[in-house]
Amino acid sequence: MPTRRVKIPATKYPVERYTLDNGLRVVLTPDRSAPVIGVAVVYDVGIRSEPEGRTGFAHLFEHLMFQGSENLEKLAHFRHVQGAGGTFNGSTHLDYTDYFETLPSNALERALFLEADRMRGPRLTEENLRNQVDVVKEEIRVNVLNRPYGGFPWLTLPPVMFDTFPNAHDGYGSFVDLESATVADAADFFRRYYASGNAVLAVSGDIDVAEATALIERHFSDVPARPAPRRPDFTEPDLTAERRESYTDQLAPLPAVAGAWRVPDPIDDFAGYLPYVVLAEVLTDGDASRLVERLVQRDRSVTGLGGYLGFMGDPFDVRDPTALLLQAHLPPGGDVDKVLRTIDEEVDRLATDGLTEGELARTQARMATHLLRDTDAVLGRALQMAVLEQQRGEPGLLNELPRLVGEVTEEQVRAAAATLRPERRAAVEVIPGGAR
């Protein structure tokens, strides 16, 4: 059957961007199709910026931003968002920390008030700090310590691949470091990184641009101006020899392995980076993908497989250095070396023989669906555009991603595959300590 390539559609979300006098950058993207809004504030500080001896501090500080501020008692933020019919959260990433709400659109001014108030200054108290250290420890127990494969591979692979503290350390943090955190540390962290000039505010959904602009002016213009700190250089050289480590997970019943290869700078070399995003999907997306066909169906050497860009699965919101990751779960007694060798063989075959008829086009069509689906939620749009503004000054890129992914050529994917050599790979193996 001849392959007829489907046309990849695009969104046309409008984008307004401007900067307040205090340096706060603003992105507005109206869409009146449903009476809901998304509000996101993104600060340009993440796990990579936390000081040595304070692992987990960026995340702990994120919790402290919810503990009250100039005009808000502890618990008030949650109550005001939810009492307006909305939901909220925050999350800490390698290069940024976001705070966000999604609400019925009649709560726009309230959400702006809440974000402006904590941008002026959170209430940092000993009592709140100790309480949130306890909460974060329980979060780490739930997500890492009390479950099989906890932290695999996002916490366990970076120390294999990287040598410097910012890139290699555990972003959830050690209990010792968390317990050592002080209110003074938090105040310093806020002063340094939570500056108006280091933040982006994005509002999406059912807004009138003129009205939203006036409300943003009203609530944010008197946030004291502070400049963005200089961003340190986090670069590290590429690997020149394979790195391989293993550890025993006492709760894991079966073996697993993850490998990672450095990729081009996602910001400075976006054109060079995109083929890797496509390559990860060619290799692992669905039953018709290369590695699933080979490892899961033919060899039966793997029972579950994933491939993605970025240690936190964040292809378009991370800076250099980052990586393409492949992770595999193996059956009982599975042979990790053999799996890695087979991956090398398949990647090599892709680089040498190229793709089959229609293989690239269908992968790109599926990627378009995923990208479009991610933008359907009003909050997703605010969050993604805020980060695109912060890292690239280009929030409208969100509209272009499906097309840009669709323009990646077979030659580019082959060339990307050719760089996934074993000698550039860092891998980590989970040895099951919980086999029954």
Place this chain on the structure above:
Amino acid sequence: MTITAPATPRALPLLGPTRKLKVPKQAERRLSNGLTVIAVRRPAVPLVELRLWLPFGRTHLARGAMLSQTMLAGTQTHTATQIAAELQKVGGGLSAGIDPDRLMVSGAGLVTGLNRMLELLADVLTGATYPADWVGTERDRLIDRIQVAQSQPAHLARTALLKRIYGGHPYAVQTPEPDQIRAVKPPALRKLHAERVHPAEAVLVLVGDVRPERALDAAEQALAGWRGDTRGVDLPPTPPLEPGPLLLVDRPGSVQSSLRIALPAVPRTHPDHAALQLANLVFGGYFSSRWVENIREDKGYTYGPHSAVEHSVAGSVLVAAAEVATEVTGPALLETTYELGRLASLPPKPDELEQARQYALGTLQLGMSTQAGLASLTSAYAGNGLRLDFLAEHAARLAKATAEDVAEVASRYLAPAKAVTVVLGDADRIEGQLAALTPVRRESE
């Protein structure tokens, strides 16, 4: 840094006027084969969401699980790889999942590929072959997945709770044992498919950037040839909760305890439901609830405690769940019982109720604001015999419920005397703490 309260505090801005809940219009058609098709237009992104609900109660547990794993593994005209590739071509994908009520086939794709996705769906529904090699592969994968699930505290706690509250009901065991999976062979899957994968009581929901009539036509054209008439297989109603000693399940070395509390609840259409939903929110159903503010934001015992009313076809139940540090398991249970008892004994404060009400109404709007959310909601409603217009009815009930209604409902449903409690954790370290508060029965492995 010390922030001192400003000389002139800034006032919290008032909310704008509430927008009336606008329920999207749906189109519906019952095909000649009995299949109900519901289409809703939401043109936000050029995609279409698909949900096919097939009643699947009282099927053999392991065969049902394997059927959902291998349904897309090949047909008379396509191999599994071809099905996946053909779907990908139109940006599509399908997957199947099962629970004690239904088999669900769901997916999403570019709206230009709707016809093709429906054709491939029809091919699977009418011609799935369950090829032996694929069934073998998927059997091993499912066994591995179950083994991994069995090492997760949340899964183990859930398993123990279901067994405790449902006793002899089909809901009591929802995960098959590896040995049962091993025994499933392709002929049994073909037989189960022939007996139960029928259109007569199934509901297909399509939501996206498509005119509803055109979506219904496309579904009719693709699926009219799907035949079969399931004998009605009704699940018996779930048994009432039987309170008793706290059931303690041992997980040696666990650094947290998984606390699970089941309480009675009612289906969505019951007159008490709106008030119960509000009572649940005040107790533990959202972040700004008494329970979360107490055991997380005041005491720091836990990260994400949550309570929710869970609706199934044969009955509803309220489940409160928290993972708490081992050393504070007793204190966490104490505070939980206190908060339940307080709400069952004393009416909520007016501002607490208003806050919960706004949250319930607002999140209805949020849930409908994406294609995927709207599709899942429409399907869940339809599977329980409801349509989207029920949302308006429910919103009106939420708006009307008084503090007296909520207090009255709380006294009947949230009373700690009616709770069934299961705790999974390091029994040697927590049994004493728990036994100080309530009788404990320790489950022997």
